[in-house]
Amino acid sequence: MKSKIVIIPTYNEAENIEKIIHAVFKLPTKFDLLIVDDNSPDKTAEIVHSIASTHDNLHIIKRKKKLGLGPAYIDGFRWAINKNYSQIYEMDADFSHPPEKLVNMSKKLNSTCDVVVGSRYYDGIRVKNWPKSRVLLSRAASLYVRFITGLPIMDPTAGFVGYKLKVLKEIDLRKINFKGYAFQIALKFHSWRKGFIIKELPITFTDRIHGESKMNISIIGEAIFGILLMKIKSFFKK
Numbered sequence: 001m002k003s004k005i006v007i008i009p010t011y012n013e014a015e016n017i018e019k020i021i022h023a024v025f026k027l028p029t030k031f032d033l034l035i036v037d038d039n040s041p042d043k044t045a046e047i048v049h050s051i052a053s054t055h056d057n058l059h060i061i062k063r064k065k066k067l068g069l070g071p072a073y074i075d076g077f078r079w080a081i082n083k084n085y086s087q088i089y090e091m092d093a094d095f096s097h098p099p100e101k102l103v104n105m106s107k108k109l110n111s112t113c114d115v116v117v118g119s120r121y122y123d124g125i126r127v128k129n130w131p132k133s134r135v136l137l138s139r140a141a142s143l144y145v146r147f148i149t150g151l152p153i154m155d156p157t158a159g160f161v162g163y164k165l166k167v168l169k170e171i172d173l174r175k176i177n178f179k180g181y182a183f184q185i186a187l188k189f190h191s192w193r194k195g196f197i198i199k200e201l202p203i204t205f206t207d208r209i210h211g212e213s214k215m216n217i218s219i220i221g222e223a224i225f226g227i228l229l230m231k232i233k234s235f236f237k238k
Contacts, residue, residue, distance in 0.1 A: 004087040004106060005032040005080050009072035013093040014042040016208075021051055021058060023099045029106055032057040032085070036076045038066040068179030073187075077168050089162040090184075094208035097160035101203050105162045108201055114167050115191050117153060118160030119200035129207035144224070148231050149189050153200055159184050160203060167196050182226045189227075193234065 006024055010017060017035070024031055037045040037060060045062045052058040061075055073090060080088045087109055091097045101118055109116045120127055121142060127135055138157065145156040159181065171190045178186055192198055 002032070002083055002085045003030065004089070005034055005083075005085040006089040006091050006102065007034045007036060007073060007076035007080065008091055008093050009036045009038070009069055009076070010040060010044045010048075010093050011038045011066055012040045012042045012044065014040070014044045014047060016093045016095065017044050017047050018051065020093050020095060020099065021048070021055075023095075024102070025055070025057075027100065027103055029103045030057070031089070031102060031106075033059065034076050034079060035060045036072040037062050038072065039064055070176065070178045070180065070183030073183060074173050074176070077173060081165065081168055084165070086165050087162055088165065088168060089160075091160055092208075096205055096208055098203055098206070101160070101201065102162075105160075105201055108199055109162050109164060112197070113199035114164045114196035115188065115198040116162045117155060117158050117188070117198060117200045118203040119153070119155040119158055120203065120205045121154040122200040122202045124202070126202060126204040127207075128204060130205075145185050145227055148227055149185070151185075151189060151192055151198075153188065153198055155200060156185050156188055157181055161188070163187075163191070164196075167191050167194070170194050170196075178226055185227055186230055189230065189234075 008020065021033060024033055035048045037048065039062065045060060048058065048060045052060060061079060077088060087106060089102065097118055105116045105118060121139065141157050142155055145151060171194065176183060176186050188198060
């Protein structure tokens with residue numbers, strides 16, 4: 001069984017991708033990397049291919065068009081499951097998720113839990129370079145999700161997460177159809193409903209410096225109404 005892999009979905013991350021790859025590879029704990037690129041016009045995939053020519057632990061899936069965050073992670077998960085990685089992580093390319101925290105997340109996943117969440121809101125609020133309005137929106141979203149789903153974690157919308165292989169094998173990924181950040185919520189919810197142990201580890205989230213945010217109204221709407229519908233459907237599956 002292979003050990004640990006980090007999946008990073010990309011769309012127009014040419015300014016960040018080389019830096020984040022090398023930051024992960026410099027960690028004292030070894031992590032393989034899988035980039036899932038949605039045919040970025042800025043040639044992100046070409047940069048990855050160039051680095052991969054000298055790094056056998058760097059892999060890439062290049063998709064034909066922009067299909068969304070959720071489908072990108074599902075493609076990445078399936079690839080990693082087929083390769084039998086024991087720990088599978090999600091992380092953004094823009095350094096909003098500090099790569100050095102992967103080491104402690106891996107230790108926690110080894111010892112105390114099945115799912116580990118790099119949390120902005122566990123034991124306080126740790127967010128840099130966000131306006132107050134964005135922090136309030138994010139906190140409100142977390143409270144809403146916790147109220148609707150019952151998830152016992154402070155940061156259910158977090159996108160910096162590690163899963164043991166057995167968790168992703170147990171979840172039917174075909175039935176998670178969200179394209180945006182609602183996907184992150186749904187995956188935690190289904191993990192929790194299956195009885196897996198979820199723990200949070202505090203991180204400091206820093207807003208991106210390079211590139212553009214992928215957040216938009218449709219993603220927010222999907223999260224608000226999609227999560228409510230997911231919870232309603234779950235009542236009929238008990």
